[in-house]
Amino acid sequence: MKKKLLLIALALVAAAVIWHIIVPPHTDSVWIGNNITANFAEIDEPVAKMPNLSEIYIDASGSMKPYFHNGTEMINSISEIKNLNINGTKVFLIGNPLPYNGLIINIIASINAAPGQSTTTFDGFFKAQAAKIDTVNTLVYLVTDGIMSLGTTGDIAKALTEFRGRITDALSGHPNLAAAVFRYIGDFNGFYYDKHDRPIHFNGDRPYFIIALGQKEAIKWLQEQPAEKLNGPETLFLGLHDFKGHTKSHLALGDSIAYPLQNMGEPVNLTLDLPDCLAYLDATQAILENKGNKLSVPVTKAGNTFKATIGKNIVLLPEPSDGSIKITLSVRNEIPSTWTHQWNCDADAESPANPTTFGLKALISGMAEAMEPDSLLLKADFIYKPK
Numbered sequence: 001m002k003k004k005l006l007l008i009a010l011a012l013v014a015a016a017v018i019w020h021i022i023v024p025p026h027t028d029s030v031w032i033g034n035n036i037t038a039n040f041a042e043i044d045e046p047v048a049k050m051p052n053l054s055e056i057y058i059d060a061s062g063s064m065k066p067y068f069h070n071g072t073e074m075i076n077s078i079s080e081i082k083n084l085n086i087n088g089t090k091v092f093l094i095g096n097p098l099p100y101n102g103l104i105i106n107i108i109a110s111i112n113a114a115p116g117q118s119t120t121t122f123d124g125f126f127k128a129q130a131a132k133i134d135t136v137n138t139l140v141y142l143v144t145d146g147i148m149s150l151g152t153t154g155d156i157a158k159a160l161t162e163f164r165g166r167i168t169d170a171l172s173g174h175p176n177l178a179a180a181v182f183r184y185i186g187d188f189n190g191f192y193y194d195k196h197d198r199p200i201h202f203n204g205d206r207p208y209f210i211i212a213l214g215q216k217e218a219i220k221w222l223q224e225q226p227a228e229k230l231n232g233p234e235t236l237f238l239g240l241h242d243f244k245g246h247t248k249s250h251l252a253l254g255d256s257i258a259y260p261l262q263n264m265g266e267p268v269n270l271t272l273d274l275p276d277c278l279a280y281l282d283a284t285q286a287i288l289e290n291k292g293n294k295l296s297v298p299v300t301k302a303g304n305t306f307k308a309t310i311g312k313n314i315v316l317l318p319e320p321s322d323g324s325i326k327i328t329l330s331v332r333n334e335i336p337s338t339w340t341h342q343w344n345c346d347a348d349a350e351s352p353a354n355p356t357t358f359g360l361k362a363l364i365s366g367m368a369e370a371m372e373p374d375s376l377l378l379k380a381d382f383i384y385k386p387k
Contacts, residue, residue, distance in 0.1 A: 029259055030259060030260050030261065030262045031253065031259055031260070031262055032262050033263070034261050034263050034266055034267065035271065036251065036271070036382045036384055037251070038250060038252065038270075038273070038380050038381075039249065039250060039273040040245060040273070040274075040380075041250055042248055043245040043246070043277065044242045045240060045277055046178075046216035046220045047220065048217060048223070048224050049218065049220075049221055050084075050085065051088075051137045051138055051217075051218045052088050052138075053090075053136070053137070053139070054082075054084070054088055054089040054139040054140075055089070055091075055092060055139070055141065056092065056141045056143065057092050057093075057094050057125070057140065057141065057142050057143065058078070058092070058093050058094065058107070058111070058143045059094050059143060059145070060094065060111045061094075063145060063192075063193055064111075064144070065112060065190055066189050066190025066191065066202075067186055067188055069112060069188075069189040069190055070187035070189060071108045071186075072186075073184060073185070073231075074143070074184075074186045074187075075104050075105050076231050077184050077186070077210060077230075077231040077233070078108075078210075079105075080229060081230070082104060083229070084222075084225065085139075091104070093111065121166075122166075122167055122170075123163075123166040123170040125142060126167065126170040126171050126213070127171075129213050130174045131174075133214060134174055134176070137215050137217075137218065138218075139213075139218050139219075140212065140213045140214065141210050142210065142211045142213075143208070143209075144209050144210075145207075145208050145357070146208070146357040146358075146360055146363060160362040163362050163363075163366070164366040165366065167363060167366025168366045168367075168369040169370075170370075171370035171371060176215050176216050177214075177216070177371060178213075178216045178237070179211065179212060179214075179219065179367055179371060180212040180223065180238075181209060181210075181211050181212075181236040181238075181367075182211075183207055183209055183233055184208055184209070184231065184233050184234075185206070185208075186205065187205065188205065188206035188352070190203075192206070192352040194358075195347065195358055200352055204353055205355070206352060206355075207343065207355055207356075207357050209357075219237060219240060220240055222237075223240065236335070236336070236364070238367055238372055239371035239372060241277060241278075241372070243333070243372070243376070245275075246278070246376070246379070247378070247379040249272070251382070258322060258324035258325075258383045258385045260384065260385040260386075261384055261386065265312060266312065267310060268310040268384065269308075269309050269310075270310065270327065271306070272306040272307075273305050274304045274305060278377070278378060281301075281377075281378070282301070283299045283306055285332070286306055286330070286378075287332075288329055289327070289330070290317055290326065290327050290328070291317040293317070295310070295314060295327070297310060297311075299329070308329070310327065316386075318386070322385075324383055324385050325384055325385075326383045327381070327382045327383075328380070328382075329380045330378060330379045330380075331376070331377045331379075332375065332377065333376055333377040334377075335364055335368055340360075340361040341361070342356075343360055344356055344357065344359075344360040345357070346361070
């Protein structure tokens, strides 16, 4: 009898050892394989919806007339924008409250034949349209060379900082406002006016822009349009991201406590699933930090996930409260440098053949500060107990 009981006991012990090997204990409370995963489950961003109404405003001032001399590219760009909602879109010349009826090609021809029309400042136009969009769901497009009057004389470059602030002020205080900026290259034949208001005759290609303002759902709809329906511009969208949601990540095991690693003293693998709206991010934009110290650890991208491996030799500082380790992965909210550097100039005395736009950085930065003031585009915390 005793021998039989001993054999049963040995069998139970053997089974327990085998089970322990096959299924590690407490698999629901340790990071298996030292793989720590996180995602974003609470992103609240607009659902695309085309508005019934659209308005196109053409800056027909003297500085814009050289684009209308040949006008083929600009005609096509404005026509494609109108085609997005051909029956619900009205076309205006800035300074004229009555809509212009007829084909875009005829509108351009009439502008080209007439004296330069009145213009407005960006901040004046933006302020009026943003207030309207608060109550009327309409898409408003501004066709412009991106260089509008600042209402000043002398060296306009000295007023760019104030110009940026005026743009921010004009667009602030409208929580459901978003914007799109489309950059095109078109024919230019006429006089280009530099920052000192000096005329320079030029015949060639110059950049021009169509800036759209609308409610978030409308700009989201615009973002989803194929490039060919917009006549193939370079695009920038502002005001569509849920910045608060982008900084509220969740760990797969839960966020209430710090869970231990399965294999103490071994490398730790971090994986972050990106929301669809941030799938375009490049891994080189990501930064890893521990207690404010930047870690020299590369972040890679596989599909829609960021990945990083924290090696055994990386020095990490624990949290004083419970000894856990917290590693933060973040991406700063920055305007793409093409808009603020490659396509911008603040001293345009050189040839207009340079494909830059005077003061573009001030314009885009002012818009972004109003609609996307957050410093971080994404933030996720990875927390674990090292032992």
